[in-house]
Amino acid sequence: MYDIAIIGAGVNGCSVAFEFTQVGKKVIIFDMEKIANGGSGAAGAFISPKFSKTGELQELLHEAFVYSMNYYEKNFPLLIKKAPLLHIAKDDNDAESLKLYKQQSQLELLDVRDELLNNLSEESQKKENVSINAGIVNAELMCQAMSKSAKFVKSEVQNLVYDDGLWIIDEIYGAKEVVLATGAYEQLVKEPYIKIRGVWGHRIDVQTSTKNTHSIHQFVSISPNSNGELAIGATHNVHYHPQTSKEDYDMEVGRKELLEKASKTLKLDNVKITKDYTGLRSGSVDYMPLVGSLVMSQETLQNKKINFQVKKEKYREYAYYPNLYMINGSSGYGFVLAPYLANILKEHILKGSEINHRITPARFFARWARRL
Numbered sequence: 001m002y003d004i005a006i007i008g009a010g011v012n013g014c015s016v017a018f019e020f021t022q023v024g025k026k027v028i029i030f031d032m033e034k035i036a037n038g039g040s041g042a043a044g045a046f047i048s049p050k051f052s053k054t055g056e057l058q059e060l061l062h063e064a065f066v067y068s069m070n071y072y073e074k075n076f077p078l079l080i081k082k083a084p085l086l087h088i089a090k091d092d093n094d095a096e097s098l099k100l101y102k103q104q105s106q107l108e109l110l111d112v113r114d115e116l117l118n119n120l121s122e123e124s125q126k127k128e129n130v131s132i133n134a135g136i137v138n139a140e141l142m143c144q145a146m147s148k149s150a151k152f153v154k155s156e157v158q159n160l161v162y163d164d165g166l167w168i169i170d171e172i173y174g175a176k177e178v179v180l181a182t183g184a185y186e187q188l189v190k191e192p193y194i195k196i197r198g199v200w201g202h203r204i205d206v207q208t209s210t211k212n213t214h215s216i217h218q219f220v221s222i223s224p225n226s227n228g229e230l231a232i233g234a235t236h237n238v239h240y241h242p243q244t245s246k247e248d249y250d251m252e253v254g255r256k257e258l259l260e261k262a263s264k265t266l267k268l269d270n271v272k273i274t275k276d277y278t279g280l281r282s283g284s285v286d287y288m289p290l291v292g293s294l295v296m297s298q299e300t301l302q303n304k305k306i307n308f309q310v311k312k313e314k315y316r317e318y319a320y321y322p323n324l325y326m327i328n329g330s331s332g333y334g335f336v337l338a339p340y341l342a343n344i345l346k347e348h349i350l351k352g353s354e355i356n357h358r359i360t361p362a363r364f365f366a367r368w369a370r371r372l
């Protein structure tokens with residue numbers, strides 16, 4: 001019997017595994033394929049804030065960025081590479097946002113040196129930019145390291161039954177608590193108010209004679225060189241989905257697109273692609289992540305005492321699945337958000353700390369119930 005079972009061994013599931021094994025809990029983690037099989041295995045895994053005007057997502061990502069940089073440096077110093085990050089505006093709107101960001105940023109802003117600017121395309125040299133100290137983690141090794149003290153089971157979980165205070169998983173494993181960290185894959189517990197969007201991404205490792213010292217984000221993300229190679233990645237294809245598309249993803253078209261977009265930013269010489277990574281990242285409809293307990297929609301709707309047409313919802317009145325939680329919807333910021341969100345979830349499960357409703361799944365139930 002386990003204290004906690006985690007379904008999905010992406011960065012979200014593995015971060016939760018780390019939190020609980022660190023405090024001595026017995027943790028089991030399932031993945032249908034392997035650790036970092038989904039979006040997490042494809043990620044460039046840049047640790048970066050959101051360079052935009054203020055807003056709740058920008059604030060959350062700022063907090064998560066500061067938290068996660070410290071977390072990775074403290075717990076996994078060998079798996080994080082610190083490198084300055086240069087974010088270049090894609091268009092005029094982006095340039096306006098960057099100007100505002102720079103006026104109000106709480107992070108130290110770095111000067112952009114001429115050597116770096118000279119490496120950029122003429123067009124990108126003229127664009128507004130911002131540079132800060134940031135990091136990149138090794139996506140797959142990081143997920144493996146975070147989950148190493150948990151028991152890993154390669155299996156696609158299909159069945160969850162709650163019986164006498166215990167979750168029974170596929171009729172074999174028992175756990176007191178279950179965390180669903182299944183990314184953009186089919187949801188195990190189907191609730192109509194949960195809508196997760198999958199966006200397909202592609203990353204390539206390339207050999208190049210171009211020297212690059214920075215992480216550069218503009219149309220795609222470009223990493224600094226390491227041993228003559230750099231990574232170019234983006235989540236860019238909203239039409240392709242591995243579980244529903246009729247045709248296979250065209251790797252050659254994806255490679256071409258990534259190289260073309262990267263070349264709009266940086267002059268890349270003598271390029272040879274050495275490896276491809278692909279995967280789905282998952283996002284919510286309001287772009288904020290989802291962390292916390294799941295509302296049982298039918299049971300909650302049947303409670304005649306609840307008025308769903310109120311502006312200030314009483315989330316405590318809702319009926320929740322017992323000891324069942326989700327962590328998902330991290331969009332293009334899974335490696336920034338996961339450690340921060342996993343800590344919030346741990347505090348909630350072990351100490352009953354309340355989770356801010358700007359990130360709980362219950363906010364979507366409230367909106368859905370109001371519309372009914």
Ligand SMILES: Cc1cc2nc3c(=O)[nH]c(=O)nc-3n(C[C@H](O)[C@H](O)[C@H](O)COP(=O)(O)OP(=O)(O)OC[C@H]3O[C@@H](n4cnc5c(N)ncnc54)[C@H](O)[C@@H]3O)c2cc1C
Binds near residue numbers: 008010042203233329
């Ligand atoms: C190309 C690309 C580049 C990216 N770059 C960055 C970046 O630079 N920085 C950043 O922070 N984020 C980046 N992201 C986003 C980041 O990868 C995602 O936010 C993150 O991976 C989401 O993690 P997850 O654990 O929620 O989902 P996933 O990593 O998709 O993990 C879900 C796991 O659940 C498993 N699973 C699903 N259902 C079941 C089941 N029933 N039983 C067992 N296992 C199951 C899947 O096999 C999968 O391994 C990028 C994404 C892509 C695709």
